[in-house]
Amino acid sequence: PQTNLNLYARVATGFRAGGFNRDFGTSTTLPGNPATPVAYGEEKAEVYELGAKYDHARWLSLSAALFASDYTDVLITDQGVRSAAQGGGTFNYSDNLGDAEVSGYEIEANGAIRNAGRRGARLAYTLAGTWFDSDLESPIRTLNGVALNGTPKFALTANGSYAVPLTGDLTVFLAPSFQFEEGGFFNIANTQTRDTNRNLRLRAGLRSDAGWELAAAATNVLDQRYRFLYGVGFFAETPGSEVTIEFRYRTP
Numbered sequence: 001p002q003t004n005l006n007l008y009a010r011v012a013t014g015f016r017a018g019g020f021n022r023d024f025g026t027s028t029t030l031p032g033n034p035a036t037p038v039a040y041g042e043e044k045a046e047v048y049e050l051g052a053k054y055d056h057a058r059w060l061s062l063s064a065a066l067f068a069s070d071y072t073d074v075l076i077t078d079q080g081v082r083s084a085a086q087g088g089g090t091f092n093y094s095d096n097l098g099d100a101e102v103s104g105y106e107i108e109a110n111g112a113i114r115n116a117g118r119r120g121a122r123l124a125y126t127l128a129g130t131w132f133d134s135d136l137e138s139p140i141r142t143l144n145g146v147a148l149n150g151t152p153k154f155a156l157t158a159n160g161s162y163a164v165p166l167t168g169d170l171t172v173f174l175a176p177s178f179q180f181e182e183g184g185f186f187n188i189a190n191t192q193t194r195d196t197n198r199n200l201r202l203r204a205g206l207r208s209d210a211g212w213e214l215a216a217a218a219t220n221v222l223d224q225r226y227r228f229l230y231g232v233g234f235f236a237e238t239p240g241s242e243v244t245i246e247f248r249y250r251t252p
Contacts, residue, residue, distance in 0.1 A: 004054070004055040005052065005053070005054050005055075006052065006053045006054075006055075007051070007052050008049075008050075008051055008052075008053070009048075009049070009050050009051075010047070010048070010049040010050075010051075011046070011047070011048055011049075012046075012047045013044070013045065013046050013047070014044075014045045014047065015042055015043060015044045015045065016042065016043040016045075016075055017042055018039065018040050018041040018042045018043075019039065019040060019094070020038060020039045020040075021036060021037060021038060021039070021040065021093045021094060022091075023036070023080065023082055023086065023091040023093065024036055024038060024082070024083070024086065025080045025081050025082040025083050025086065025091070026080060026081055026083075027078065027079070027080050027093075028078075028079045028080060028081050028090065029078055029079060029187045029188060029189040029191065030078070030140065030143075030188075030189070031140065031142045031143075036080040036093045036095070037093070037095050040075060040094045040095055040096050041073050041096050042073065043071060043072070043073050043074055043075040043096065044071070044072040044073065045069055045070065045071050045072075046069070046070045047067070047068075047069045048067065048068045048069075049065055049066070049067045049068075050065065050066050050067075051063060051064060051065030051066065052064055052065075057111075058111060058112055058113075058114075059111040059112065059113045060109065060111045061109070061110050061111055062107075062108070062109050063106075063107070063108045063109075064105065064106070064107050064108075065105065065106050066103075066104075066105050067103065067104060067105070067106070068101065068102070068103040069101065069102045069103070070099070070100075070101055071099060071100040071101070071102070072099050073096040073098075073099070074096065074097065074098065074099060074100040074136070074148070075094050075095070075096060076094065076095055076096075076097045076148070076149065076188050077092050077093070077094055077149070077150070078092070078093065078095065078149070078187055078188050079091070079092060079093075079187060080092075080093050097136065097138050097140065097143060097188065098136055098137050098138030098139060098140070098143070098144075099136075099137045100134065100135065100136045100137065100148055101134065101135050101137075102132060102133070102134045102148065102151065103132075103133050103134075104130060104131045104132040104133055105130075105131055106128060106129065106130040106131075107128070107129050108126070108127065108128040108129075109125075109126075109127045109128075110124075110125060110126040110127070111124070111125060112124040112125075116162070117164070118164060120164070120165040121162070121163065121164045121165070122161075122162070122163050123160070123161070123162050124160065124161050124162075125158075125159065125160040125161075126157070126158070126159045126160070127156075127157075127158050128156070128157045128158075129154070129155070129156050129157075130154070130155045130156075131153070131154055132151050132152060132153055132154070132155070133147075133153075134147045134148040134151050135147065135148075136148060136188070142189070143188060143189070146188065146189070146190045147184065147185060147190060148188070149184070149185045149186055149187050149188045149190070150184065150185075150186070150194075151184050152181040152182060152183050152184040152194065153182055153183025153184060154180075154181070154182045154183060155179075155180065155181045155182075156178075156179070156180040156181075157178070157179055157180075158176075158177070158178040158179075159175075159176075159177045159178075160175065160176050160177075161173060161174070161175040162174045162175075163207075166206075169208050169209035169210060170206055170207070170208055171206070171207045171208075172204075172205070172206055172207075173203075173204065173205060173206075173207055173215075174202070174203070174204045175202070175203045175204070176200070176201070176202050176203075177200070177201040177202075177203075178198075178199070178200050178201075179197065179198075179199045180196075180197065180198050180199075181194075181196070181197040182196045182197075195226035196226065197224070197226055198222055198224045199219075199220060199222075199224065200220070200221040200222050201217070201218065201219050201220075201221065202217070202218045202221055203215055203216070203217045203218075204216055205246075211249055211250045211251055212247070212248065212249045213246075213247070213248045213249075214245075214246070214247050215245075215246045215247075215248075216243060216244070216245055216246075217243070217244050217245075217246055218241065218242070218243045219241065219242045219243075219244075220238065220239065220240060220241045220242065221241060222241075223240050223241045224238070225237050225238055225240070226238055
């Protein structure tokens with residue numbers, strides 16, 4: 001089989017605009033519980049990536065990359081509590097708490113196999129693992145050296161599809177998807193640990209060359225329950241397993 005090795009390097013810059021926080025109160029995690037800021041400044045980022053990709057054949061392609069991101073005036077999302085005059089309750093707010101670095105490496109394998117199991121069948125897959133490390137340089141002594149909140153230590157993604165042609169213009173298919181995340185924290189003080197996330201999804205059905213598709217989709221097949229930080233500042237639990245029936249149509 002033909003082999004091909006490519007090396008690449010990438011440098012990019014970016015920013016997130018500053019703005020204003022909708023709510024005002026006091027921080028629930030920063031030392032001294034200071035007042036949450038009315039406004040926050042712009043975040044700037046420089047991204048570096050060095051990688052390699054090896055194409056062995058259609059059924060196997062491998063890639064590996066090292067990456068690093070340097071943030072200036074990094075924007076952090078954390079929790080605050082409203083004053084009594086505002087009705088109380090918790091909320092999320094944004095703040096610039098210093099400079100930060102996120103680095104790590106990623107390994108990925110993907111490919112497609114024709115005539116897998118029977119003539120005309122096609123199997124495709126992608127498997128990727130990413131390892132993260134983050135560090136905050138903050139003028140707040142108790143936050144200097146902590147990990148950025150919301151960033152896992154390890155993330156794994158696995159996707160696949162298997163399609164088999166039937167008689168006529170029909171194809172039966174199965175498409176599993178699995179996501180795994182481990183490590184990390186909800187808050188910048190690193191006192192609220194994120195739960196390990198295991199999410200398996202399955203989708204199977206019939207597809208027609210005439211443009212229609214009928215499928216059953218199952219989410220959270222493993223019925224894993226884990227906590228996540230909801231957008232308005234409180235913890236919620238993921239829903240259990242769910243199955244839905246889907247019908248799609250597109251013009252051929």
